């Protein structure tokens with residue numbers, strides 16, 4: 001089965017964009033290939049790509065850097081690189097926890113954060129944490145380099161703002177967790193069968209300087225809509241509340257009453273998924289509070 005005619009490995013973003021332009025829509029960006037090649041094989045590969053543009057040799061896309069309290073993760077950084085980063089484990093723990101549960105080791109070794117976002121499924125695990133981190137994407141879109149809020153990258157299920165036959169996702173940038181801030185991610189999967197998450201939840205919280213009260217929070221729970229969303233009512237209700245188990249319990253109930261997951265034959269019934277919203281909000285908020293209060297941060301649930 002032939003999947004492509006030509007394969008290019010540009011060394012810079014300029015070179016990648018030039019190649020995409022030269023093929024005028026007949027070439028597509030590839031990173032780890034864990035989504036693209038699986039989809040192509042499922043189609044039967046009857047229409048091979050004229051060219052694939054492999055972006056994993058572009059140094060700018062492979063780096064994790066920190067500058068002025070902002071962390072930048074290249075779009076070509078693999079899930080394994082993320083899991084192994086001490087900087088991310090400490091200051092963007094939810095991202096390590098979400099990338100650490102993607103597929104198995106083989107998928108994590110080649111699958112990238114950029115591929116997770118460009119594939120544009122609202123349930124992407126890396127995506128959920130990037131939304132909780134309020135990340136911005138650095139993109140080359142219609143020939144222009146710009147930064148957009150992560151949620152603007154999603155136009156619908158599997159529909160990205162970017163046309164990966166013409167545009168390039170370069171990196172993601174977000175503020176690293178400061179003192180009194182912490183993040184956490186948890187996911188609920190079916191124990192067997194189709195490996196689709198029932199729900200995933202990423203949270204970011206900031207406590208006040210006494211570490212007893214919420215100052216701000218972001219909760220990303222997915223998949224609930226066609227694009228990644230946040231639990232706005234819960235985020236607003238948390239501000240000024242004591243960082244206690246009682247507050248967590250109220251927020252779990254609020255999330256259950258304000259978010260409306262639908263029944264999916266591949267995931268679970270709406271009723272079960274609503275129950276799981278409560279479970280996830282309790283687990284992630286409790287963990288994030290513990291981290292923000294104690295500074296004791298060890299990523300949980302990360303696969304070997």
Ligand SMILES: Cc1cc2nc3c(=O)[nH]c(=O)nc-3n(C[C@H](O)[C@H](O)[C@H](O)COP(=O)(O)OP(=O)(O)OC[C@H]3O[C@@H](n4cnc5c(N)ncnc54)[C@H](O)[C@@H]3O)c2cc1C
Nearest residue numbers: 031032033034035036102103111112115116118125164169
């Ligand atoms: C067995 C298996 C298990 C999986 N389990 C999970 C899971 O648990 N959770 C999860 O979220 N995902 C899972 N996935 C999906 C997949 O592994 C991830 O979404 C992964 O992050 C995709 O990255 P990639 O580098 O392989 O993307 P690719 O397949 O290379 O690309 C995916 C799409 O993004 C585009 N693209 C890639 N990089 C760029 C870029 N820099 N600029 C523009 N466009 C780009 C490509 O053109 C393509 O359209 C699984 C996949 C498999 C095969």
